[in-house]
Amino acid sequence: MNHPETLPQGVTPRIFSGIQPSGGLTLGNYLGALKRFVQKQDEGIETVYCLVDMHAITVWQDPAKLRHATREAAAGFIAAGIDPARSILFNQSQVSAHVELAWIFNCVARLGWMSRMTQFKDKAGANSENVSLGLYAYPALMAADILAYRATHVPVGEDQKQHIELTRDIAAKFNNDYGVNFFPLTEPVIEGAATRVMSLRDGTKKMSKSDPSDQSRINLTDDADTIAKKIRKAKTDAEPLPGSLDGLRDRPDARNLVNIYAALADMTPDAVITQYAGAQFGTFKPALADLAVAKLSPITTQMTRLMQDPAEIDRILGEGAARADAIARPIVDQVYDIVGMIRARR
Ligand code: AQP
Numbered sequence: 001m002n003h004p005e006t007l008p009q010g011v012t013p014r015i016f017s018g019i020q021p022s023g024g025l026t027l028g029n030y031l032g033a034l035k036r037f038v039q040k041q042d043e044g045i046e047t048v049y050c051l052v053d054m055h056a057i058t059v060w061q062d063p064a065k066l067r068h069a070t071r072e073a074a075a076g077f078i079a080a081g082i083d084p085a086r087s088i089l090f091n092q093s094q095v096s097a098h099v100e101l102a103w104i105f106n107c108v109a110r111l112g113w114m115s116r117m118t119q120f121k122d123k124a125g126a127n128s129e130n131v132s133l134g135l136y137a138y139p140a141l142m143a144a145d146i147l148a149y150r151a152t153h154v155p156v157g158e159d160q161k162q163h164i165e166l167t168r169d170i171a172a173k174f175n176n177d178y179g180v181n182f183f184p185l186t187e188p189v190i191e192g193a194a195t196r197v198m199s200l201r202d203g204t205k206k207m208s209k210s211d212p213s214d215q216s217r218i219n220l221t222d223d224a225d226t227i228a229k230k231i232r233k234a235k236t237d238a239e240p241l242p243g244s245l246d247g248l249r250d251r252p253d254a255r256n257l258v259n260i261y262a263a264l265a266d267m268t269p270d271a272v273i274t275q276y277a278g279a280q281f282g283t284f285k286p287a288l289a290d291l292a293v294a295k296l297s298p299i300t301t302q303m304t305r306l307m308q309d310p311a312e313i314d315r316i317l318g319e320g321a322a323r324a325d326a327i328a329r330p331i332v333d334q335v336y337d338i339v340g341m342i343r344a345r346r
């Protein structure tokens with residue numbers, strides 16, 4: 001853990017995290033990220049949360065859909081418990097410090113580091129010559145998102161761990177190249193029973209908002225019937241639930257449902273297995289569906305209500321952006337000084 005004594009001068013504990021508005025939010029985003037974001041806010045740490053629209057366009061987005069998804073994600077954050085008075089909530093493109101710092105980091109990060117990023121390899125697939133340069137450079141922009149606030153901790157799902165490690169490498173190389181102790185080595189915070197929620201159609205694949213199959217995920221906009229139907233149809237095997245977690249080792253689909261139950265109920269997976277030992281999926285799935293509906297329906301209802309006033313959402317994002325800019329601008333100005341850029345018009 002980053003201990004306060006070892007942090008660079010002027011750096012205080014601060015949380016930063018983001019979600020791409022590249023589609024509707026999923027149960028994976030909720031359990032792996034959003035639910036944790038709310039907990040961090042409620043612990044009283046300074047929290048900065050960003051809808052990373054500049055990341056979203058690394059893959060082509062329909063402009064009207066991007067605008068809608070950004071507002072809907074903001075509504076999802078607020079409905080899930082993010083209080084824009086206590087947390088800073090904004091969309092990335094309104095704070096230019098992010099892309100300015102990203103360019104500097106493009107000149108610090110090494111090509112070989114980017115080539116090792118598994119998310120790039122997964123997303124580019126066999127088509128890597130034909131994806132955008134932005135998709136390749138994505139981790140440098142993500143490092144800039146975090147370090148423009150000199151954030152000390154980033155709550156994320158398991159899939160983002162490698163990108164946070166790269167952020168630390170970029171911070172360390174910048175500090176070393178310029179002989180400063182300016183950027184902290186940010187820690188990932190990967191906690192809870194569902195740090196990697198898997199597809200409902202394939203327990204070996206991450207639940208993702210861009211999966212072509214809507215049946216593979218639960219969206220935060222799904223109504224109660226849709227949630228129940230998707231859980232009922234979730235892929236499982238014919239065996240009942242075992243008496244211990246060990247018995248789920250080679251059963252990824254079953255393990256996924258147990259993890260989702262645990263995360264929604266704020267229980268450990270062990271406690272879920274103890275409660276449902278020997279139960280058939282005919283019993284477990286309806287219990288999980290009831291739990292998911294009870295936890296998610298209030299969020300969906302509130303999101304729908306908030307979406308009726310898009311101007312108010314835009315106002316909240318604008319206000320958040322101004323507060324974010326007030327933190328990030330002086331940090332990026334200091335970076336320009338460190339790097340040797342003349343800033344005569346300040
Ligand atoms: N399945 C998941 N389980 C746990 N956490 C997850 N996260 C995403 N999916 C899961 C966490 O949500 C945060 C925001 O992720 P993101 O939207 O910026 O990008 P992503 O990880 O690439 O999510 P998707 O849904 O797969 O988006 P697309 O399909 O657009 O690429 C992160 O903290 C992430 O760990």
